[in-house]
Every structure is written in structure tokens, then in C-alpha cells.
Amino acid sequence: MKKEEFQQNMKDRMQQFEDGGLRLLKKGQKGIVHAIFSRFGLVLLLMLLQVGVLWSVFRWFGGLLPHYFGGSVVMSAFMVVYILNSEMDNSAKITWMVTIAILPVVGVPLFFYVKSNIGHNALKKRVTHLTEEARGLQPQPLAAARELAEADPGAASLARYLHGKGGGFSVYRNTEVTYFPGGEAKFEELLRQLEKAEKYIFLEYFIIDEGLMWGRILEVLARKAAEGVDVRVMYDGTCEFTTLPRDYPSRLEKLGIQCRVFSPVQPFVSTHYNYRDHRKILVIDGKVGFTGGVNLADEYINHIEKYGRWKDAAVMLEGEAVRPLTILFLEMWSILREPEFEKFLSVPPHSVPAKGFAAPYGDCPLDGERVGEMVYIDLLNRAKRYIHIMTPYLILDGELETALRFAAERGVDVHLILPHVPDKKFAYALAKTHYKSLLDSGVKISEWLPGFVHAKVFVVDDSEAVVGTINLDYRSLYHHFENAVWMKDTACIPAIEKDFQKTLEFCRDVEPTRESIWEGNVLLHLAGILLKVIAPLL
Structure with a gap:
């Protein structure tokens, strides 16, 4: 086929491709209707069930109110004991206990629905098998491991975690x-x-x-x-x-x-x-x-x-x-x-041939290992002079918040850049609920005034950095398939810190006062307080 014919053929095929997309878009067939079959659909159904049960009790079975409330108390007490003895994160435990105590008709079925993992057991089995098969395909280069151990034993310990419990990821x-x-x-x-x-x-x-x-x-x-x-x-x-x-x-x-x-x-x-x-x-x-x-x-x-x-x-x-x-x-x-x-x-x-070490890694929500969070906590614990972070969201569990605060309290310059213009108002409200405790511990927080920060960046002491997809929120740390690259002494690390400082020039510094944190937005403040209880479920 001649070059001109090939180009015309490709042009025609691309035009047909685009025309088909436009027709579907005009018909509104983007699959929005399928969203009602998601987890949101189940929560809505259970909420309606809760309202229906309460209405029925008050309307038709007024004499059974003591039995309903008594049963609710017994069920809630049983669930509190059960949840406290489970292996889930403490923040999630609090969320489930509050949800069940306030809305037992919603909370109890939803808890066992999520815990049962209906529909993804086959996915978990398949992903586990593929991960194990892939482990043998990336053996740790011995020379790289030895040189890293000699250069920085602390960084070498993180590399050993990534290659071992963290999923078999090697440093190169x-x-x-x-x-x-x-x-x-x-x-x-x-x-x-x-x-x-x-x-x-x-x-x-x-x-x-x-x-x-x-x-x-x-x-x-x-x-x-x-x-x-x-x-x-x-x-x-x-x-x-x-x-x-x-x-x-x-x-x-x-x-x-x-x-x-x-x-x-x-x-x-x-x-x-x-x-x-x-x-x-x-x-x-x-x-x-x-x-x-x-x-x-x-x-x-x-x-x-x-x-x-x-x-x-x-x-x-x-x-x-x-x-x-x-x-x-x-x-x-x-x-x-x-x-x-x-x-x-x-x-x-x-x-x-290049300077430094690089270790790309992934995080899987089905293996019980929070690799993304462990890497972040390790960097916070080993930072000596500074750790600078850019993240779009800040919805923290207790461990990560403690690590951020402790790093600042031992004299490390811990500085976070977050967006001033949010893409999700609820996430923005929840982020601000963490500001006061972090600021009181010496963590610095700045908001980027021109718009939305979507970068996921950690840079530490001019020597280590992480760039990837992993946000500082529950969904990213617990529920998503994620990936990132950890770097040690690579030539680009000064550029990462330079970008942080340049971004900082267009930020407002947040002070540990209600006026500075919430900027007079009472509704946003109220939303943050209320949503804090169910943050792990969002």
C-alpha cells in the first residue's frame, strides 16, 4: 500500500471511530445508569430499608418500640465486641461501630456485605497466583543490593521490605x-x-x-x-x-x-x-x-x-x-x-548507565499488605532534615497521622502542599479536619492557590523520593491497585525538590487557627465534622 493510501485509510478509520463516539455521547450512553448498581446502590437500598423499618415500627407497631430499641442495643453491643476483636484498622473499627450504633438496619448488613467480599474472591485468588508467578521474574540484582547497603543501611532496609513482604519488587x-x-x-x-x-x-x-x-x-x-x-x-x-x-x-x-x-x-x-x-x-x-x-x-x-x-x-x-x-x-x-x-x-x-537506585513497586488491596503506606511511614521515620509532600487528598488513619506528627516533633521539616481549589468538596472538608492536630505538632501545611494539586510526591533530605499514584487517603492506601517509584540518589531528585519550592511560591500557608483552616466556611466545617466518622467508608 502506498503511503498516501495508508494515510487516507487511517484518516477514514479514525473519523469513523470519532463519529461513533459522538453518536453515543449525544445519546447520553456513557453508562451512567450502571452507577446505580454500585456500592452506592446498596447503601441507598439499605438506607431506604432503615427508614421503612422505623416508619413501620412507629406507624403500625408502636407497642413493639421497646423490643425494637432493646434489640438494637443488644445487636450493637454484640457488634462492638465483634469489631473490636477483628483485625481491621482502628479508624475503620470506630467508623463501623458508630455506623452500626446509629443505623443498625443499615450498618449490620453493610458490614457483613463488605466483610464477605462477595464477588471478588476469584479475583483475589487470581491476583495472588499472578503475583507469586511474577516474583521469580525480578530477582534482586546482588550488586545493586550490596552497593545500596554500603551507601545507606536505612534505605537498604526499605529495599529489603519491598523485595520481601512488600511484594517481590527489586531495586535497580x-x-x-x-x-x-x-x-x-x-x-x-x-x-x-x-x-x-x-x-x-x-x-x-x-x-x-x-x-x-x-x-x-x-x-x-x-x-x-x-x-x-x-x-x-x-x-x-x-x-x-x-x-x-x-x-x-x-x-x-x-x-x-x-x-x-x-x-x-x-x-x-x-x-x-x-x-x-x-x-x-x-x-x-x-x-x-x-x-x-x-x-x-x-x-x-x-x-x-x-x-x-x-x-x-x-x-x-x-x-x-x-x-x-x-x-x-x-x-x-x-x-x-x-x-x-x-x-x-x-x-x-x-x-x-545512570546515578542512583530506582525501585518501582505496586500495591494490591487484596493481599492485606499496605505497601504504599508502609513506604511513606518508613520515609517519615528515617527523615533527618526534611520531608516535603504534595498530595491531593489528606484522609489519614491513626498510624500515618502519628508518623507525620512524630517526624515534625523530632525536628524534621515536614511540609505538605495540598490544593486550594478541590475537585471533591467532601474530601476537602475531611482533609481540613486533620490540619489542627498536624499544625500543632509542627507540620507545615500550604494550599496551592492557582487550583488543584494532583501530584503524589515525597522528597526526603535531597536523597530519596517517591513519585507515583498513591494518595494520602483511605481509598488509595487500602482499596485501590496503585503503583509508584522509590528513588535513592537519582539525578532527578534535586529537580523534585526544586519543583516543590517553586510550587510553594504560589501557596498560602495555613495557620493553626479556625479562621485560617476553614476560612469562614461554616458548612464546610460542619461537613468535615460529620464526615470524619465515616471517613474510611468514603
């Missing part, structure tokens, strides 16, 4: 890491790297939305697929009722692109819906990998503005440490099919 040398202080910079480099693809392109993102950013990327993906490159796209099922039509995978298949949706919208009888794929991974030929907070939608590159300016962060890896990103993608891709580890991992890792 020979990896160049580039830091991007925003989605715009990542987007430009991403397009350049996609053009170099020769064998395969793997994309796994929480959000994909049609627009300039995804349109430019899709054009390259379709062209590369036509050239014989193995192109695979995976996104989270929540896109089906927020950004993409339900038939999007079949539309991508027509362009030669393989597509999978993680956990499509499920009926509310399944708790599978509770676990989302929040990862952002792009791998090209096993040589180059991207991760960070940037999804594939126009607000992430400030082509459109939803909540003021969008502040994000990402990293690009070139070299040996790309291998774990490839493995993480293949694990998720293989949940419903045979794994292809050998096909893509049989060749030695690509090596690029």
Missing part, C-alpha cells in the same frame, strides 16, 4: 529517571517516545477521556498498531460511567489496538466494585516506562480547566527499572487470560 541501578513537574511536559515526551516504539506499547490508566491529549496519543497508537507493534490499552471500569462509552474496547479493536477494562461496572451484590485500578503505567518495548499522577485527559495538561490550574507530577524511567512496570501491567492484563510473562521478559533488562 542502570536506570535514568526524568522528572516532569506537570502533565504538559510529560505529554510532549510521551509522544516522542511512542514514535520510537518497535515491538510493543502497554498503557494502563485509571482515566482515559476523549479530547486533545487522548486524540493525539490514539493517533500514534493506531498508526503503530498498523505497523505491527503490539499495542494494548487497559483502563478502569469507572470510565464507563464518567468518560467513555461501554463499547469503547470494541472500537479500539477496530483500530488494531487490544483493550481490556478492569472491573466493569458490577451489580451491587459484588464488592469487586470497591477495588479500582488507580495505576498509571506506560511501557514501550521494555526500555522506557512512565508513571505518576497524570491520567490521559485534557485537564491533566491544562488544555481545559475544571478546578483552576492543574498541578501534577510524573517520571520517565529508561533502563533496568522499567522491568517491574512491565510486570505490573502484565499481571493486571492477565487476570482474565493466560499470563505472557515469558514472551515479554525473556530478554535481559535494558541497561542505561
Whole structure:
């Protein structure tokens, strides 16, 4: 086929692709109706049941009121004892006890529904099997482990945790890491790297939305697929009722692109819906990998503005440490099919001489190990001079809040940058409920005035850093599939700290007073107080 014919053919196919999407969008078929079958649907049903029971008791069975309230007290007391002896996090225990005490008709069925894990036992078994199979594919390079132990025993202990209990993730040398202080910079480099693809392109993102950013990327993906490159796209099922039509995978298949949706919208009888794929991974030929907070939608590159300016962060890896990103993608891709580890991992890792160490890692909500939180707490406990953090959300359990406060109380400069323009008002209100205790312990908190901070960044003592997808909130730390990269002495760490300081120039410093924290917003303050009780459930 001549070049002109090929280009015209691709243009026609892309036009058909876009026209099909527009027709579906005009019909409003983004799958919103399926949201009612989520966990929200179950909670709403139970709330209606609670109201119905109370109304029936008062209206028709007034004489049974003492029995109802007596039974409620007995049930609540039993559940309190049961929950106190469970293995869940203390913050979650308090939440469940309060919920059951106030709304027993809602709380008791909801508790056992969540605890039963209906619908995701098969997922847990499959993910566990894939994780165990993948462990043997990334043995720890002995030279890297030895050099890290000699350079910093504390950092070496974190590396041992990641390779052991943390999931079998190794620390690598020979990896160049580039830091991007925003989605715009990542987007430009991403397009350049996609053009170099020769064998395969793997994309796994929480959000994909049609627009300039995804349109430019899709054009390259379709062209590369036509050239014989193995192109695979995976996104989270929540896109089906927020950004993409339900038939999007079949539309991508027509362009030669393989597509999978993680956990499509499920009926509310399944708790599978509770676990989302929040990862952002792009791998090209096993040589180059991207991760960070940037999804594939126009607000992430400030082509459109939803909540003021969008502040994000990402990293690009070139070299040996790309291998774990490839493995993480293949694990998720293989949940419903045979794994292809050998096909893509049989060749030695690509090596690029570079300074420092890099360890990409993942966090799985089904294995009982909070890897993301453990890494953050370890950095807080080992920080000597400073630990600077950017995060969009701040909904903390007791352990993480204690670690933040203790680091500040022992003289470490603990400084958090959060958004001044929130994307979720309830999350914003909950974040502010933590401000006073943190500020009183010496933690510094600043809010970025131009808009929304979506970056997930830790930088410590000019020597260590984490950039990834893991927020400081319950959903990210407990319920999502996540990933990040821990770095030690890589050349990009000064750039990460420089970005933090530059971002700080456009922030307001929060003082430990009600006026400074809540800025006179009484409703926001009230919402934060009330929502604090059920924070682990949000």
C-alpha cells in the first residue's frame, strides 16, 4: 500500500471511530445508569430499608418500640465486641461501630456485605497466583543490593521490605529517571517516545477521556498498531460511567489496538466494585516506562480547566527499572487470560548507565499488605532534615497521622502542599479536619492557590523520593491497585525538590487557627465534622 493510501485509510478509520463516539455521547450512553448498581446502590437500598423499618415500627407497631430499641442495643453491643476483636484498622473499627450504633438496619448488613467480599474472591485468588508467578521474574540484582547497603543501611532496609513482604519488587541501578513537574511536559515526551516504539506499547490508566491529549496519543497508537507493534490499552471500569462509552474496547479493536477494562461496572451484590485500578503505567518495548499522577485527559495538561490550574507530577524511567512496570501491567492484563510473562521478559533488562537506585513497586488491596503506606511511614521515620509532600487528598488513619506528627516533633521539616481549589468538596472538608492536630505538632501545611494539586510526591533530605499514584487517603492506601517509584540518589531528585519550592511560591500557608483552616466556611466545617466518622467508608 502506498503511503498516501495508508494515510487516507487511517484518516477514514479514525473519523469513523470519532463519529461513533459522538453518536453515543449525544445519546447520553456513557453508562451512567450502571452507577446505580454500585456500592452506592446498596447503601441507598439499605438506607431506604432503615427508614421503612422505623416508619413501620412507629406507624403500625408502636407497642413493639421497646423490643425494637432493646434489640438494637443488644445487636450493637454484640457488634462492638465483634469489631473490636477483628483485625481491621482502628479508624475503620470506630467508623463501623458508630455506623452500626446509629443505623443498625443499615450498618449490620453493610458490614457483613463488605466483610464477605462477595464477588471478588476469584479475583483475589487470581491476583495472588499472578503475583507469586511474577516474583521469580525480578530477582534482586546482588550488586545493586550490596552497593545500596554500603551507601545507606536505612534505605537498604526499605529495599529489603519491598523485595520481601512488600511484594517481590527489586531495586535497580542502570536506570535514568526524568522528572516532569506537570502533565504538559510529560505529554510532549510521551509522544516522542511512542514514535520510537518497535515491538510493543502497554498503557494502563485509571482515566482515559476523549479530547486533545487522548486524540493525539490514539493517533500514534493506531498508526503503530498498523505497523505491527503490539499495542494494548487497559483502563478502569469507572470510565464507563464518567468518560467513555461501554463499547469503547470494541472500537479500539477496530483500530488494531487490544483493550481490556478492569472491573466493569458490577451489580451491587459484588464488592469487586470497591477495588479500582488507580495505576498509571506506560511501557514501550521494555526500555522506557512512565508513571505518576497524570491520567490521559485534557485537564491533566491544562488544555481545559475544571478546578483552576492543574498541578501534577510524573517520571520517565529508561533502563533496568522499567522491568517491574512491565510486570505490573502484565499481571493486571492477565487476570482474565493466560499470563505472557515469558514472551515479554525473556530478554535481559535494558541497561542505561545512570546515578542512583530506582525501585518501582505496586500495591494490591487484596493481599492485606499496605505497601504504599508502609513506604511513606518508613520515609517519615528515617527523615533527618526534611520531608516535603504534595498530595491531593489528606484522609489519614491513626498510624500515618502519628508518623507525620512524630517526624515534625523530632525536628524534621515536614511540609505538605495540598490544593486550594478541590475537585471533591467532601474530601476537602475531611482533609481540613486533620490540619489542627498536624499544625500543632509542627507540620507545615500550604494550599496551592492557582487550583488543584494532583501530584503524589515525597522528597526526603535531597536523597530519596517517591513519585507515583498513591494518595494520602483511605481509598488509595487500602482499596485501590496503585503503583509508584522509590528513588535513592537519582539525578532527578534535586529537580523534585526544586519543583516543590517553586510550587510553594504560589501557596498560602495555613495557620493553626479556625479562621485560617476553614476560612469562614461554616458548612464546610460542619461537613468535615460529620464526615470524619465515616471517613474510611468514603
